[in-house]
Each structure stands twice: as C-alpha cells, then as structure tokens.
Amino acid sequence: MHYNIAMVSDFFFPQPGGIESHIYQLSSKLIDRGHKVIVITHAYAGRTGVRYLTNSLKVYHVPFFVVYRETTFPTVFSFFPIFRNIIIRERIEIVHGHGSLSSFCLEAILHARTMGLRTVFTDHSLFGFADAASILTNKLLKFILSDVDHVICVSHTSKENTVLRASLDPLMVSAIPNAVVAENFRPRSPNRESHHRSAPGPPPRLSPNDIITIVVLSRLFYNKGTDLLIAALPRILALHPNVRFIIAGSGPKAIDLEQTIERHVLQDRVTLLGPVRHDEVRDVMVQGHIYLHPSLTEAFGTVIVEAASCGLYVVCTRVGGIPEVLPTHMTEFAKPEEDDIVAATGRAIAALRAGKVRTELFHNQVKQMYSWQDIAQRTERVYDGISGVLSHDEFYQGASTGGWTATRGRAGVQSFALIERLKRYYGCGIWAGKLFCLCVIVDYLLYVFLEIFAPRSRIDLAKNWPKKILKETDVSKDGTGISRKRSSRRREKREDRTET
Known part of the structure; x- marks a missing residue:
C-alpha cells in the first residue's frame, strides 16, 4: 500500500547534520518504494517557499522566526493554518515528525491528530531528567506523545530514554537505526x-x-x-x-x-x-x-x-x-x-x-x-501497522498492547475521538493534564473555525509528479539499493486520490 507522507522538522538541508541527512535519505527511499513524500521545515537563508530536490522530493520552507540552533519559536497554534493548507493541498495521510527540540515537529503532530491523520515521531537525541531544560522538554514531549500512533528511536538506548521521558508503553516504540550511503x-x-x-x-x-x-x-x-x-x-x-x-x-x-x-x-x-x-x-x-x-x-x-x-x-x-x-x-x-x-x-x-x-x-x-533501503522497509512496516493494514499479531507479534485497542483483526490504533484524546492528555499530570486538555480543545475549535471560514474547496490540490516505481527485482539482494539491471523499471503516474 502506498501512502502520502509529510516529514516535518525544523532541521533540514541546507543545514548539515544527522537528522537532516536521515530525513532526506529516508524520504528518497520511500519515494523509490512508491510513496509520496514531502518535507515541511522552516525557511533558511535564501530558501523560502517550495523547493524540489533530487528524486522529486518537494520541500516546503515556511517563513517562521528562528530563536536558537535553527529551532523556530514555539507558538502552538499559529502554525496550524498554513500546516492545514499544505496537508490538504498534498492530500497527506501520515505526518512523520523528527526531533524532540523541533517546534514544527511537535506542533505538527498535535495538529495532525486534530485533523484525523496518523502520526509517527522519530527521536534522534538523548536527554536527562534532572536539569530544568530537560524537565521542560520531557513534559512537552509527554504532552505530544500522549496521542501519537507510533514512536521510532534510532537505538535501543534511545528507546529506553524516550520511554522513560514520555511515559510510553514500550510496545509502541520501535528501534530503527540510522544508515549511510x-x-x-x-x-x-x-x-x-x-x-x-x-x-x-x-x-x-x-x-x-x-x-x-x-x-x-x-x-x-x-x-x-x-x-x-x-x-x-x-x-x-x-x-x-x-x-x-x-x-x-x-x-x-x-x-x-x-x-x-x-x-x-x-x-x-x-x-x-x-x-x-x-x-x-x-x-x-x-x-x-x-x-x-x-x-x-x-x-x-x-x-x-x-x-x-x-x-x-x-x-x-x-x-x-x-x-x-x-x-x-x-x-x-x-x-x-x-x-x-x-x-x-x-x-x-x-x-x-x-x-x-x-x-x-x-x-x-x-x-x-547499514542500508537505507532496509530502514525504509522497516519504517514502511510501521506505517502499515498504524494504518491497520497489518493485523494485530503481524504488527505486535502476539504481544500485549496495553491500552491500545485491536478490532476487526487490525493492529491497535489510536482513536481520533475528542473525548478519548482528552482522556489521554488528562493523565499527564495534576495541573499539566488540565492545561494540555485546554490546548487540545482550543486546537480543535481552531480547526472547526478554519473548516468553516477557509473551506477545503478553496484549496487547490497539488498534482503528483510522474515517478519511477521500482519492482521487487530492482532491489539488490544485499538490500543496499537499486541493482545495476534497470531494464525492468517502468515509469508510471500515480492516480490522484479522491479527497475524502
């Protein structure tokens, strides 16, 4: 099954770094596997608006105020209107955020859940538990990840750290490493x-x-x-x-x-x-x-x-x-x-x-x-699991899902119902839980306001670029990428999906 995916993070090219390279390489391999992928990040010097990178990867550089180490100023709600416009325009189904310190990433996950979209978060860093900055970051992360479909960490140590910081069920966290070309x-x-x-x-x-x-x-x-x-x-x-x-x-x-x-x-x-x-x-x-x-x-x-x-x-x-x-x-x-x-x-x-x-x-x-082709396959399996394509036993391999539900033979997925979301946020703390619920209610009311006064019918839908779809025979046996025999590749246009 093919998905329309939005990678969201403050950290992307032209800034060099591990997160930036991870997003680019993963997006490129997912495109090779037939998915549509876009990147949403903030504007960099000389890069504003829409840019196209290799392999038809579209990048939205949103002009927002940057405060520290290429991180945008957290506003919670002001990013929602333009984010909603991009999501509807590109017909996105899955929002995949990267980086615990990325304001765009955390806000996008919150807004995506309000819009009824599946969400995945990848944590690339380790944080402590004692200093003031870590306490604040961990509380914010617990808020956002209370209502996420799945979490990916780049190592088992990172998984343990994220599970403790955000009070997550270890079952909903996967360890998928980085790779190199x-x-x-x-x-x-x-x-x-x-x-x-x-x-x-x-x-x-x-x-x-x-x-x-x-x-x-x-x-x-x-x-x-x-x-x-x-x-x-x-x-x-x-x-x-x-x-x-x-x-x-x-x-x-x-x-x-x-x-x-x-x-x-x-x-x-x-x-x-x-x-x-x-x-x-x-x-x-x-x-x-x-x-x-x-x-x-x-x-x-x-x-x-x-x-x-x-x-x-x-x-x-x-x-x-x-x-x-x-x-x-x-x-x-x-x-x-x-x-x-x-x-x-x-x-x-x-x-x-x-x-x-x-x-x-x-x-x-x-x-x-290490192979990005292998990383893309494992990430695609996460997408299949949160979308219900895989059964409960296939995705969780028979393990107990805790508070997650498994109905009609599908893998456990988070409910979009507002009351269920509020229950999850309310458990984040005596005072923080109430504040988080208030944020979710305001976000939902803003979404209703935008649906009424900026209806979807007024947003132009972006056409999908023709791209090469790789058959299974095009992937080398060692999983390192495309084999030298490219005669079996064929160019075809993906059919535009009807708006639901």
Missing part, C-alpha cells in the same frame, strides 16, 4: 580492498616517522564534547610528535578551540576547516587515519559510521547508543574524561603503527551492516 563514503584507494583479499595478511605497519592524521568533524557544542577535545588536544600532540589534527565544524565553542591552539602554538599541527557541507565530509574523512568522537551524549552517531566506511579507526566515548553502532574491532572506546580520551587515542595510534587494525576492510563491512 556507503558508496558516498569510500576510502581514498578503492583498489586496496581487492588487493588485500587476493593477498591476505596484516597490512604494512606505519613507521614511527609516518604522520598519523586524526580527524574531528562535529558541531562545536558542549554536548558534542568540544571541551574534552580542547583539554585533550595539547596533551595528545605533546605525547605523539608525528600526529596532526584536522578539525571541521562550527559552533559557540570554536573560539575556545582557536584560543587553545594559539596558546600552545599548535597552528602547524592543527588545521581548522570551519563548517563543511555534507557532500564534502568524505573528502575530509579520507585525509585521516583516526576519527575522534568525544561526544558527551549521543543517540546513535551517524558520523562514526561514515568515518568507518571511509576506512578510519574510530576513537569514541562509551555513551548513549554509540556502543551499539559499530563492532569492537572498528572502535577504541573511552570514558567521557580527559585522561581516558588521551589514553584511548594513544592505544589507537599504537594499534595502527603495529598493523593490528585492518581499516582497509571497514568499508565493505559497513556496507553490509
């Missing part, structure tokens, strides 16, 4: 892999005089471990004379990093590239031997998969979902502490010089582990 992150010398297969054995050792380059590519924020990097950088370079750094990224901690380099006179051994685009990441990665990722919190860490695919040995902190991402022979783990970062980096340098790490084999191994 391995072909876009090839090592510098692609012929090395076939050479080493024909002549197995340890790779040549690096002599003590060979330069080892350590790459760091990250947003320069506190949660990304920039303070750890700043503290460990001079010590690593002092202990290892034949090591140099390439650091790419931007953020508020950039000035601290620059001052550290100047204070220790490291300009000839540390190269600062500033912000880089996602299509330039591979060109930066292949210049190094080791990738250092000192993050303090991470739900998944797509960048370390990209680094391993480029043939880099990864040094990373053992936090969040990072231990789930790569096998141990590709990584050197450290505690999120300065001394342990220095020690782990030293172990990685020694292992490379001794020829103990077969980095030339990493690319093919990553290619077998």
